[in-house]
Amino acid sequence: MTLAKTSLSLAYPTPADLPASADPHAAPVVEILSAEKTYDNGTRALLPVDLKIARGEFVTLLGPSGCGKSTLLKMIAGLLEPTDGRILLWRHPVQQATGGKMAFVFQSPTLMPWASVQTNVRLPLDLAGVPRAEADARVADALALVGLAKFHKALPRALSGGMQMRVSIARALATDPDLLLMDEPFGALDEITRHKLDSDLLELQSRKNLTVAFVTHSIHEAVFLSSRVVVMAARPGRVVETLDIEEPYPRNIDFTTSTTFARYARHLQHSLLKASVDTEEAH
Numbered sequence: 001m002t003l004a005k006t007s008l009s010l011a012y013p014t015p016a017d018l019p020a021s022a023d024p025h026a027a028p029v030v031e032i033l034s035a036e037k038t039y040d041n042g043t044r045a046l047l048p049v050d051l052k053i054a055r056g057e058f059v060t061l062l063g064p065s066g067c068g069k070s071t072l073l074k075m076i077a078g079l080l081e082p083t084d085g086r087i088l089l090w091r092h093p094v095q096q097a098t099g100g101k102m103a104f105v106f107q108s109p110t111l112m113p114w115a116s117v118q119t120n121v122r123l124p125l126d127l128a129g130v131p132r133a134e135a136d137a138r139v140a141d142a143l144a145l146v147g148l149a150k151f152h153k154a155l156p157r158a159l160s161g162g163m164q165m166r167v168s169i170a171r172a173l174a175t176d177p178d179l180l181l182m183d184e185p186f187g188a189l190d191e192i193t194r195h196k197l198d199s200d201l202l203e204l205q206s207r208k209n210l211t212v213a214f215v216t217h218s219i220h221e222a223v224f225l226s227s228r229v230v231v232m233a234a235r236p237g238r239v240v241e242t243l244d245i246e247e248p249y250p251r252n253i254d255f256t257t258s259t260t261f262a263r264y265a266r267h268l269q270h271s272l273l274k275a276s277v278d279t280e281e282a283h
């Protein structure tokens, strides 16, 4: 299978930068080396994938339902084993990765309903045996970062869906990760809240110098957030293209109304459409 690597030529010049924090010469944070996945029931969830993610990059896996986005992200997290191929984090097999810390944010906030916001955010620190005073300080920092300092005593049910998702992100940030894996974290939220959280996420990423692997099926979200978009197709799940989004950071809402943005979005729409037609023709 050939894997197209696309860089759109734009009507007017834009700096072909990675995000300011990305260091393309540093050892990659994530290396996916011909990793593939067939589930026990025979489903070929993912044909072999090769992908490297550099420090400070924001890479989005974009594709329709069933194309293997979650499977790939869970393999990066070490929650699933590839059937073949390898995945390295900081140059070591996932299970032995010591070069940095990773955190996973799921599609639903998965909060303990009976526990306060601060207790929820402290959970991974309690599990890791972090002393209480240090844990409390880190929880306070993380809640401040997501704008929820005032809600530390609230129960999850008192918060909106967007705020609950912020708690979930704070819980991940409290562990001080270098690599953040996010599986459609804002997919269940209304569009306005989602756009706000997208902007906040970019700000957090640059402030904390995070490397992010993000799953979405929203073209808009992919173009706005990413330094690189990995386009995937279903049946069988596979990568069909990677597209650099050569728009400098910081990005704001003005980017989303620009012709550059529209060109990227149109390109991705065509890629996804073509991949789905190719899939249908193959069946």
Ligand SMILES: Nc1ncnc2c1ncn2[C@@H]1O[C@H](COP(=O)(O)OP(=O)(O)OP(=O)(O)O)[C@@H](O)[C@H]1O
Binding pocket: 039, 040, 041, 043, 044, 045, 063, 064, 065, 066, 067, 068, 069, 070, 071, 072, 217, 237
């Ligand atoms: N545990 C499992 N056992 C068998 N098949 C599975 C399992 N998990 C996922 N699959 C199948 O593998 C394929 C890829 O699933 P995956 O959840 O990775 O896709 P996705 O792109 O994340 O989809 P969605 O956007 O709907 O979450 C699908 O056909 C799915 O039904």
